[in-house]
Amino acid sequence: MTGEFQPGPQPEPQVEHPDVIFCPDGPMLLRGDHVIEDEDGNAHRTTRPVSAVCRCGGSMIKPWCDGTHKLLRRSSRD
Amino acid sequence: MLTPHARGALSHAVLTAMRSADTSTLAQAPQAESAQDAHLTLWALYEQHYRGFDDVAGELEWDPLLLSIRRKLEQDFEQTLRARIPQFPAPGNFAEDFFGFVADFDGASLSGHVQRKATKEQVCQLLRHRTVYHLKESDHTTWLIPRLSDRVKAAVMELQFDEYGAGDPQRLHAHLFRRGIEDSGLDSEYGAYINEAPLEILEENNAMSLFGLNRRLRAASLGFLAAFETTSSAPSRRMAAGLQRLGFPASMVEYYTEHVEADAVHEQLAVRTICGAFLEEEPQLHDDVYFGAWTSMDLEARYAARMLKEWAA
Ligand code: FES
Ligand SMILES: [Fe+2]
Ligand SMILES: [Fe+2]
Numbered sequence: 001m002t003g004e005f006q007p008g009p010q011p012e013p014q015v016e017h018p019d020v021i022f023c024p025d026g027p028m029l030l031r032g033d034h035v036i037e038d039e040d041g042n043a044h045r046t047t048r049p050v051s052a053v054c055r056c057g058g059s060m061i062k063p064w065c066d067g068t069h070k071l072l073r074r075s076s077r078d
Numbered sequence: 079m080l081t082p083h084a085r086g087a088l089s090h091a092v093l094t095a096m097r098s099a100d101t102s103t104l105a106q107a108p109q110a111e112s113a114q115d116a117h118l119t120l121w122a123l124y125e126q127h128y129r130g131f132d133d134v135a136g137e138l139e140w141d142p143l144l145l146s147i148r149r150k151l152e153q154d155f156e157q158t159l160r161a162r163i164p165q166f167p168a169p170g171n172f173a174e175d176f177f178g179f180v181a182d183f184d185g186a187s188l189s190g191h192v193q194r195k196a197t198k199e200q201v202c203q204l205l206r207h208r209t210v211y212h213l214k215e216s217d218h219t220t221w222l223i224p225r226l227s228d229r230v231k232a233a234v235m236e237l238q239f240d241e242y243g244a245g246d247p248q249r250l251h252a253h254l255f256r257r258g259i260e261d262s263g264l265d266s267e268y269g270a271y272i273n274e275a276p277l278e279i280l281e282e283n284n285a286m287s288l289f290g291l292n293r294r295l296r297a298a299s300l301g302f303l304a305a306f307e308t309t310s311s312a313p314s315r316r317m318a319a320g321l322q323r324l325g326f327p328a329s330m331v332e333y334y335t336e337h338v339e340a341d342a343v344h345e346q347l348a349v350r351t352i353c354g355a356f357l358e359e360e361p362q363l364h365d366d367v368y369f370g371a372w373t374s375m376d377l378e379a380r381y382a383a384r385m386l387k388e389w390a391a
Binding site: 051070 | 240
């Protein structure tokens with residue numbers, strides 16, 4: 001026994017936890033509860049812990065993303 | 079749920095031992111007769127760690143003879159799965175590469191058939207097969223949680239919380255499926271249709287448990303999750319359209335429309351905040367993430383090919 005304090009394992013580095021994430025070529029992720037107003041002035045309340053808002057304009061369930069951006073991106077790449 | 083019907087010598091021996099609570103006979107267990115025999119046995123052994131069987135004593139979950147059979151079957155299965163993998167992308171921009179890898183996958187798919195041509199009988203058969211997983215949807219991913227760092231653990235919980243209805247049992251995905259199944263006039267009792275599950279369904283379910291229950295395979299489990307979520311929104315939309323075309327009840331349609339929206343979120347989380355973050359911490363497990371992803375897509379394509387052939391579609 002040296003009586004010396006032995007530090008435990010180092011804490012993991014501080015990580016970011018943003019409220020909004022812009023996904024490259026994809027939707028905007030929103031954490032928490034929000035009300036979104038679409039182009040026509042209709043309000044849409046978020047219903048889940050994280051929501052994905054369409055940024056590509058192609059979704060069939062706007063204002064939410066439905067993954068359609070993946071097809072748009074592919075056809076523009078091919 | 080009661081234990082399923084045996085599909086060969088090994089499952090017969092194991093299920094009989096489980097029901098009688100006398101596993102001593104398994105010290106000399108027979109060889110599996112077929113892939114079905116092996117996978118039904120493995121499925122039943124895994125099931126002890128989920129909801130279990132009404133006709134099997136709870137103590138047998140950790141019976142050493144049963145565990146040693148499970149281990150052997152798992153090793154064979156993992157070897158089979160690893161023998162099926164293609165060339166994976168080299169480490170780079172993970173999210174972009176991963177979405178590309180999934181988009182490039184070329185395999186049979188059932189949702190287009192359901193949307194346009196499937197009969198009501200075919201869709202009922204498909205839904206009965208799906209009950210094996212969807213009535214315990216997401217549970218295999220929950221096994222992983224204690225095995226992850228703080229950051230990845232929180233990210234997985236963020237996704238899982240949505241799968242579990244954000245705490246509201248009415249919105250829990252497995253429950254949405256159960257309601258749809260009931261309203262469709264099918265049996266929603268957990269495990270009700272296991273005896274008609276084909277090999278490919280058993281393999282799919284066993285892969286999820288294999289990856290979820292072995293800490294060593296945590297990267298494959300995360301990759302499986304990411305591919306599963308990334309291949310869900312568009313097929314779910316086609317499923318919903320097909321169910322509507324065939325006059326299925328609104329609750330069954332809603333299970334799929336919920337997944338169009340939810341999985342467009344989940345795919346971003348699974349690829350970016352979960353697998354992407356995980357690989358920053360454990361880059362040496364890059365290929366295992368792809369192993370899990372490939373397995374998810376390949377097993378689903380095998381199931382789809384089997385059903386399309388059976389239906390001559
Ligand atoms: S951003 Fe995903 S569909 Fe538009
Ligand atoms: Fe789900
Ligand atoms: Fe999901």
